[in-house]
Amino acid sequence: MSYLALECWFSLTNKQISMSSILQVKQLHKRFDQLKAVNGVSFEVEEGMCLGLLGPNGAGKTTTVEMLEAIKKPDKGTIRYRDAPLNEEFRNKAGIMFQSTALQDFITVRESLELFQHLYPEVTELDQIILDCALGDFLDQDTASLSGGQRQRVLLAIALVNDPDIIFLDEPTTGLDPQARHNFWRLIHKIKRKNKTIVLTTHYMDEAYELCDKIIIMDHGEIIAEGTPRDLLSKHFNDVVIKLQKSEKLESALISLEKEQLLVSITWHDTCVEIQTSDVNQIVKRLLAADISLNSMQIRERTLYDLFLELTGKELRA
Amino acid sequence: MKWQRFVSVLKARDREFVRDRSALAWNIIFPLLIIIGFAFAFTGDQLDQYKVGVIHQPELDKISFYTTQYIHFIDVDELEKSAAINKVQRHQLDMLLDVDNKRYWVNDSSPSGYMLEKVLAGSGGEGYQKQLVQGDQVRYVDWLIPGVLGMNMMFSALFGVGYVVVRYRKNGVLKRLKATPLSALEFLAAQVVSRLWLIMAITTAVYIGCDLLIGFTMQGSYLSLFLVYALGAFSMISMGLIVAARVKSEEMAGGLLNMMSWPMMFLSGVWFSLEGLHPWVQKLALIFPLTHITQAARVIMLDGAGLIAVLPNLAALFVMSIIFLLLGVLLFRWE
Numbered sequence: 001m002s003y004l005a006l007e008c009w010f011s012l013t014n015k016q017i018s019m020s021s022i023l024q025v026k027q028l029h030k031r032f033d034q035l036k037a038v039n040g041v042s043f044e045v046e047e048g049m050c051l052g053l054l055g056p057n058g059a060g061k062t063t064t065v066e067m068l069e070a071i072k073k074p075d076k077g078t079i080r081y082r083d084a085p086l087n088e089e090f091r092n093k094a095g096i097m098f099q100s101t102a103l104q105d106f107i108t109v110r111e112s113l114e115l116f117q118h119l120y121p122e123v124t125e126l127d128q129i130i131l132d133c134a135l136g137d138f139l140d141q142d143t144a145s146l147s148g149g150q151r152q153r154v155l156l157a158i159a160l161v162n163d164p165d166i167i168f169l170d171e172p173t174t175g176l177d178p179q180a181r182h183n184f185w186r187l188i189h190k191i192k193r194k195n196k197t198i199v200l201t202t203h204y205m206d207e208a209y210e211l212c213d214k215i216i217i218m219d220h221g222e223i224i225a226e227g228t229p230r231d232l233l234s235k236h237f238n239d240v241v242i243k244l245q246k247s248e249k250l251e252s253a254l255i256s257l258e259k260e261q262l263l264v265s266i267t268w269h270d271t272c273v274e275i276q277t278s279d280v281n282q283i284v285k286r287l288l289a290a291d292i293s294l295n296s297m298q299i300r301e302r303t304l305y306d307l308f309l310e311l312t313g314k315e316l317r318a
Numbered sequence: 319m320k321w322q323r324f325v326s327v328l329k330a331r332d333r334e335f336v337r338d339r340s341a342l343a344w345n346i347i348f349p350l351l352i353i354i355g356f357a358f359a360f361t362g363d364q365l366d367q368y369k370v371g372v373i374h375q376p377e378l379d380k381i382s383f384y385t386t387q388y389i390h391f392i393d394v395d396e397l398e399k400s401a402a403i404n405k406v407q408r409h410q411l412d413m414l415l416d417v418d419n420k421r422y423w424v425n426d427s428s429p430s431g432y433m434l435e436k437v438l439a440g441s442g443g444e445g446y447q448k449q450l451v452q453g454d455q456v457r458y459v460d461w462l463i464p465g466v467l468g469m470n471m472m473f474s475a476l477f478g479v480g481y482v483v484v485r486y487r488k489n490g491v492l493k494r495l496k497a498t499p500l501s502a503l504e505f506l507a508a509q510v511v512s513r514l515w516l517i518m519a520i521t522t523a524v525y526i527g528c529d530l531l532i533g534f535t536m537q538g539s540y541l542s543l544f545l546v547y548a549l550g551a552f553s554m555i556s557m558g559l560i561v562a563a564r565v566k567s568e569e570m571a572g573g574l575l576n577m578m579s580w581p582m583m584f585l586s587g588v589w590f591s592l593e594g595l596h597p598w599v600q601k602l603a604l605i606f607p608l609t610h611i612t613q614a615a616r617v618i619m620l621d622g623a624g625l626i627a628v629l630p631n632l633a634a635l636f637v638m639s640i641i642f643l644l645l646g647v648l649l650f651r652w653e
Contacts, residue, residue, distance in 0.1 A: 098497075101491075116498065119327075
């Protein structure tokens with residue numbers, strides 16, 4: 001076998017390994033009294049990918065993740081980790097960061113890390129985690145005195161102490177300021193580069209777009225869309241959004257364009273108007289012909305935010 | 319059970335308790351304040367009522383001694399005679415009277431006994447044979463200390479485990495630990511051991527502190543006393559585990575723990591002897607671990623009793639511990 005052929009085989013094998021599924025979820029059901037929290041959810045999580053679970057409040061994403069984490073038992077359905085039911089091996093190799101977790105009082109960051117480290121048979125070097133999560137500056141500080149961003153980094157570090165194969169992050173950046181969020185994203189990118197599998201729930205569409213290789217959108221306990229962010233957008237949208245400043249001339253021009261069915265939709269705001277169209281050239285030509293100034297015109301692609309609203313019909317609530 | 323996991327949770331809990339300075343200080347200061355306060359409040363013979371134990375209590379008009387005011391006559395069963403004589407030795411009874419056999423016991427160092435002897439002689443008790451006993455007075459504070467130490471252990475055990483675990487459940491610490499390989503048994507064992515050694519350390523400090531500040535009687539063996547308190551603390555920590563097992567709100571836990579601790583505080587004989595109470599109340603008191611701790615510690619400290627003498631109390635504490643522990647572990651839920 002030539003070197004090139006060997007390399008091709010090696011690369012193919014690697015790809016097959018990396019695409020193998022680490023978590024298989026089949027027909028998951030969970031009910032709380034009369035409420036169907038999760039209703040027949042099935043999907044697979046491939047090794048090394050970052051899967052995003054999106055949905056409005058009450059969509060069932062946290063319940064789904066808690067069943068995946070073996071915190072809650074499903075009423076029906078199966079979850080398999082590396083082709084086996086969730087067992088001791090899973091607990092040893094899963095890293096978990098809950099939506100809200102308190103740490104024991106009067107314990108420093110270092111002591112919290114050591115506590116969790118001693119609960120697992122195989123662990124990562126503490127120094128490496130401290131470096132990766134940038135905890136050095138507040139390592140000997142009481143966990144109760146940390147800022148929101150520092151606290152989330154500590155919780156992420158705790159999720160990493162056991163050198164996990166799969167990491168569950170439940171709304172990890174909720175409540176953080178934009179800078180802290182971006183710092184947190186950098187950490188997650190670092191983890192992704194180590195070929196760790198991540199299951200992320202989030203309210204932030206930009207976060208999902210930035211971090212996730214695959215997205216599942218849930219509502220009313222069911223999956224309503226699934227795919228890569230780009231595929232989902234191209235599957236649902238073939239238009240763009242044009243934003244213009246409101247004027248009387250523009251209003252009459254848009255009314256005639258709408259009659260000619262050149263627009264997908266128009267959204268009127270206080271000072272501006274957003275139009276969705278799949279034929280930008282034609283719209284621009286017609287607006288120029290109507291002597292409308294395009295100096296303030298902005299064109300943007302459709303985003304996950306648009307997709308989310310279109311599918312769930314709900315405003316985002318953080 | 320994995321030793322490393324148990325030790326790790328134990329260390330974290332110890333750190334949390336020791337670094338919580340206000341809670342630690344309160345655990346030590348509270349019993350000291352109570353004991354010192356009572357020591358001052360009951361210094362001197364302020365109780366002006368005389369106490370006379372009567373074996374075979376006759377008709378009240380048999381001798382005029384029984385019509386004397388300010389004497390509290392206490393009926394004593396024939397079987398309890400030796401215990402009553404002990405009380406005369408410790409000045410807890412001023413006199414013991416055996417009407418049928420025309421005998422009485424007084425302590426030769428008791429002024430109240432001397433006074434009662436004179437009253438008896440002048441009011442129909444001529445010819446009664448005097449039985450002299452000797453022994454130092456047991457002050458109220460000496461009598462109080464064994465129970466107050468037990469009571470402090472009770473609060474520390476019930477609230478230190480029951481309340482803290484419920485707080486862990488409410489704020490998500492338990493949920494996070496559930497997601498690790500740590501088992502419920504390892505977690506609970508660490509809580510019990512952590513609280514047990516802390517209680518014993520604090521009780522020892524309070525004991526030494528009280529002895530240095532006011533001094534008190536200790537007739538028995540320190541090892542026996544240690545065993546009684548250790549088993550007692552264990553039984554009450556186990557009792558706290560029952561509350562810790564399921565309750566989700568701190569308010570509910572506080573209510574339940576108060577419901578457990580208040581009857582114990584008043585019906586376990588910590589502040590006053592149960593002898594004067596209704597027999598049913600005395601029987602009811604035996605279901606409380608604190609009653610057995612107080613009784614056993616008191617006879618060790620005041621009478622110098624050995625372990626054999628307190629075996630029934632130790633057995634009761636042991637059985638209670640097993641029942642509470644099993645219930646606590648079986649009912650336990652992380653969430």
